[in-house]
Amino acid sequence: MVNKKVSKKDIAKLLEQWGQQFIVFAPSRESGVAAFAEWDGKDTGFLDWYRNTVVPPKASFLPPMEEMFHFQKGEEGYSIEPSAGEENKRLLFGVRPCDARAMAIVDMTFKDAYEDPYYLSKRKNALLVGMGCTNPCESCFCTSMGVSPAESADVDLMFTDIGDEFLIEEVTDRGKELIAKTKGLKEMNKGDEAKAKQSKKTAYDRVTRKLDTEGIKDRLLASFDDQEYWEKVAAKCISCGICTLLCPTCYCFDINDELVKQEGTRFRSWDSCGFPLYSKMPMENPRQEKWRRVRQKVCHKYEFYPMTFNVIACTGCGRCIRLCPVNWDITRVIESVPNKTGVKK
Amino acid sequence: MTVANTRFFAQGNVYLPHIAVIEKIIEETPGVRTYHFNLKDEKLRKEFTFESGQFAQYSVLGTGEAPFCISSSPTRRDHLEFAVQKVGRVTNALHRLGVGAEIGFRGPYGSSFPLDFLKGKNLVFVGGGIGLAPLRSLIWNVIDNRDIYNKVDIVYGARTPADLCFKYDLEAWDKDKTVKMVTTVDREAEGWTGKVGVVPKILEEVAPSAKEAVAIVCGPPIMIRFTFPVLEKLGFKPEQMLTTLEKRMKCGIGKCGRCNIGNIYVCKDGPVFSYTQIKDFVSSEY
Numbered sequence: 001m002v003n004k005k006v007s008k009k010d011i012a013k014l015l016e017q018w019g020q021q022f023i024v025f026a027p028s029r030e031s032g033v034a035a036f037a038e039w040d041g042k043d044t045g046f047l048d049w050y051r052n053t054v055v056p057p058k059a060s061f062l063p064p065m066e067e068m069f070h071f072q073k074g075e076e077g078y079s080i081e082p083s084a085g086e087e088n089k090r091l092l093f094g095v096r097p098c099d100a101r102a103m104a105i106v107d108m109t110f111k112d113a114y115e116d117p118y119y120l121s122k123r124k125n126a127l128l129v130g131m132g133c134t135n136p137c138e139s140c141f142c143t144s145m146g147v148s149p150a151e152s153a154d155v156d157l158m159f160t161d162i163g164d165e166f167l168i169e170e171v172t173d174r175g176k177e178l179i180a181k182t183k184g185l186k187e188m189n190k191g192d193e194a195k196a197k198q199s200k201k202t203a204y205d206r207v208t209r210k211l212d213t214e215g216i217k218d219r220l221l222a223s224f225d226d227q228e229y230w231e232k233v234a235a236k237c238i239s240c241g242i243c244t245l246l247c248p249t250c251y252c253f254d255i256n257d258e259l260v261k262q263e264g265t266r267f268r269s270w271d272s273c274g275f276p277l278y279s280k281m282p283m284e285n286p287r288q289e290k291w292r293r294v295r296q297k298v299c300h301k302y303e304f305y306p307m308t309f310n311v312i313a314c315t316g317c318g319r320c321i322r323l324c325p326v327n328w329d330i331t332r333v334i335e336s337v338p339n340k341t342g343v344k345k
Numbered sequence: 346m347t348v349a350n351t352r353f354f355a356q357g358n359v360y361l362p363h364i365a366v367i368e369k370i371i372e373e374t375p376g377v378r379t380y381h382f383n384l385k386d387e388k389l390r391k392e393f394t395f396e397s398g399q400f401a402q403y404s405v406l407g408t409g410e411a412p413f414c415i416s417s418s419p420t421r422r423d424h425l426e427f428a429v430q431k432v433g434r435v436t437n438a439l440h441r442l443g444v445g446a447e448i449g450f451r452g453p454y455g456s457s458f459p460l461d462f463l464k465g466k467n468l469v470f471v472g473g474g475i476g477l478a479p480l481r482s483l484i485w486n487v488i489d490n491r492d493i494y495n496k497v498d499i500v501y502g503a504r505t506p507a508d509l510c511f512k513y514d515l516e517a518w519d520k521d522k523t524v525k526m527v528t529t530v531d532r533e534a535e536g537w538t539g540k541v542g543v544v545p546k547i548l549e550e551v552a553p554s555a556k557e558a559v560a561i562v563c564g565p566p567i568m569i570r571f572t573f574p575v576l577e578k579l580g581f582k583p584e585q586m587l588t589t590l591e592k593r594m595k596c597g598i599g600k601c602g603r604c605n606i607g608n609i610y611v612c613k614d615g616p617v618f619s620y621t622q623i624k625d626f627v628s629s630e631y
Contacts, residue, residue, distance in 0.1 A: 069358075069360070069361055073406075078449075080356075080364070082361055110600060113613055114351075114600070116359075224626065251600070253596075254595055255409070257404075257407050259408075266360075271602070273603070278603050279593050281591070286592070303607075304605065307607075308608050
């Protein structure tokens with residue numbers, strides 16, 4: 001439901017107001033790379049430069065490195081103290097629809113069977129404010145993955161660019177409650193809805209890269225043992241892991257201990273199936289060869305996730321294409337999977 | 346889909362270990378030890394339950410955590426056991442610990458051997474090396490409830506006589522008239538009077554009948570890979586073959602990603618599998 005709007009020049013005021021209730025995160029280049037960072041209270045320059053962040057918003061819920069608990073050895077033996085959970089409510093402003101969808105996909109794993117307390121405590125406390133794309137990248141293929149660049153059901157509020165203003169769509173009850181308490185918003189005019197519709201259509205049409213995923217799960221299953229194919233696909237990969245580390249639906253992590261004298265910390269950190277150590281056991285490694293690791297990455301997203309959760313774990317954000325140092329291209333790979341299923345396309 | 350057992354979470358957090366105390370250490374082979382241990386918290390010690398085949402995550406705090414099956418039987422509960430081969434960082438640290446040392450323990454995790462399915466069946470246990478650890482939990486479980494199962498065959502092997510684990514169990518099962526036990530080593534060795542040959546080959550010689558039978562296989566990946574074809578040759582169908590698998594793990598609960606075989610996580614969907622579940626991927630992913 002769309003019923004409010006806000007001027008672009010009033011975004012700072014709006015975020016300031018929300019900042020009294022939430023810790024506001026917004027796109028920032030402060031660290032040298034575009035990522036969601038705590039809003040500095042004034043800068044809205046991102047409205048001009050922001051297409052999407054390099055670091056996906058998953059980093060706000062599954063940080064690159066995160067303390068899990070502390071332990072200490074005393075006279076009575078070991079004592080264990082969990083790290084303080086994130087109690088502050090956070091608001092992420094400007095999340096793109098592909099990344100919002102990705103969060104919903106990652107949620108499935110962290111909610112499945114055993115709930116992950118670190119991820120879910122942050123996630124449950126956070127409000128996502130989406131912002132539709134107006135200028136998608138050449139590498140984006142969201143529209144082929146069931147995502148619209150300018151619409152989202154995976155956020156609490158959705159902002160649509162209509163020129164000098166944003167229309168605000170209330171997507172969830174939490175979003176609606178926030179808008180009810182927010183001061184200084186304008187009522188939308190009759191013409192605004194038409195402008196928003198046009199803005200969404202323009203964005204949609206600008207996503208020119210297409211990917212046909214029809215029957216991909218079965219095609220991958222049938223080609224799983226086609227070593228020659230996978231070796232060809234993996235040939236130029238340098239196993240840097242960037243396509244997984246910065247993928248908004250990748251969530252793999254490592255767990256390690258750090259010990260200083262008698263006090264220690266257990267922490268987790270991002271890991272990648274692209275790294276040989278990831279699956280290495282002392283006596284053998286089921287994915288020593290690069291082609292096995294590349295196969296794992298592709299199949300996890302397009303075959304195994306659909307088998308388990310009935311959804312492809314890719315939202316077409318295009319990061320793995322934009323950021324790959326050797327121009328490895330997931331869309332080319334998916335298109336080139338041999339069709340051994342016997343089903344004619 | 347797995348249903349989480351949240352009963353034994355430490356402080357309500359699945360990643361937090363309980364403290365356990367090592368009570369006894371048995372040198373199984375040069376490089377393999379069995380640890381007898383108990384949970385430090387007395388209430389939890391009484392309440393704690395698990396099933397044969399399940400595993401847990403064991404910590405040497407400051408070094409890290411690694412998964413091992415609970416190798417003792419739930420029918421024998423004055424303590425718990427796990428067996429460790431000294432091969433990596435955590436296992437080396439475990440081998441440096443002595444009686445009285447404290448370790449972290451969280452679990453039990455994963456699937457267990459389907460006792461209802463095994464009821465009344467002829468059971469064929471096929472084990473190699475330290476792979477006997479999860480099998481022995483079930484074997485003692487079966488022996489302690491001997492009436493509800495039919496024949497029991499055990500084919501167990503190791504590279505050399507010195508590498509045979511759980512020799513006290515092997516002796517006990519050898520003496521047990523209700524159990525048919527065959528032990529083998531890979532090559533001839535001085536003083537060795539048992540069979541000679543790798544486990545899959547000896548299994549083929551022993552040729553247990555597939556009729557009303559279930560084979561339960563655990564050992565090094567290469568043994569598992571060569572054992573399935575032998576069982577198929579003997580007439581075992583995929584659903585009559587169970588195995589328990591090992592992979593590098595970190596979380597133990599289906600999150601961290603690395604222990605998958607195809608769409609299946611060894612930690613969450615396993616470690617106990619029927620061959621039906623894994624046959625599409627096992628040839629190239631295990």
